[in-house]
Amino acid sequence: MTQLELKQLPLWKELPSIELHLDQLLQLTNNYLKPITGEEITKTMMHNYFKAEIIVRPTKKHYQKIQLAGALIVGLLKSIFTLNEIQTGFQQVLVNTNPETGYNNFVRIFNQQIKLKKPPILNTEDPLVKLQFDAVQAILFWISARNRLLEKENNEIE
Structure with missing residues (x-):
């Protein structure tokens, strides 16, 4: 661990x-x-x-x-x-x-x-592919959180 x-x-x-x-x-x-x-x-x-x-x-x-x-x-x-x-x-x-x-x-x-x-999502042992996957996931989660924040802001403005 x-x-x-x-x-x-x-x-x-x-x-x-x-x-x-x-x-x-x-x-x-x-x-x-x-x-x-x-x-x-x-x-x-x-x-x-x-x-x-x-x-x-x-x-x-x-x-x-x-x-x-x-x-x-x-x-x-x-x-x-x-x-x-x-x-x-x-x-x-x-x-x-x-x-x-x-x-x-x-x-x-x-x-x-x-x-x-972490669930075994990838069928690869390549550490670089795993790193790329994690980086993409981080970006996607950031985009999701940012969109939720903007959505909440826009709802309060209206």
């Missing part, structure tokens, strides 16, 4: 209840993200997310669950979606629910899906 298969995201109630400093927030965030994405969130990135109002700004440099949850989700989505699309997605989710419920829904789906074993 790979590290990716083992890594689960924490539910809201499992996030620290104490106020954090930015270094602590980044360490916690990166402890979850790096085994999954291979990437880390930096101070500069976090400041940009706050400035662009993608993640709720902290109160007097005291970071709470909402900033940690936002950093985890942005960290997972930023390689696939633009920051504008992520911000729009957050706004759409928060129209009908609170941050805790929205975060928990995302985490439950993520944790469920990451545990699934």
Whole structure:
């Protein structure tokens, strides 16, 4: 079993209840993200997310669950979606629910899906064909999610 298969995201109630400093927030965030994405969130990135109002700004440099949850989700989505699309997605989710419920829904789906074993869809052992297949699937899922987001946006405008 790979590290990716083992890594689960924490539910809201499992996030620290104490106020954090930015270094602590980044360490916690990166402890979850790096085994999954291979990437880390930096101070500069976090400041940009706050400035662009993608993640709720902290109160007097005291970071709470909402900033940690936002950093985890942005960290997972930023390689696939633009920051504008992520911000729009957050706004759409928060129209009908609170941050805790929205975060928990995302985490439950993520944790469920990451545990699934890949069904043998391809009849090939060629690792390059498998890589191409995975890349195509990623693109198709991105297109599907983007279309759902645009559809939701358009329905609210009308």
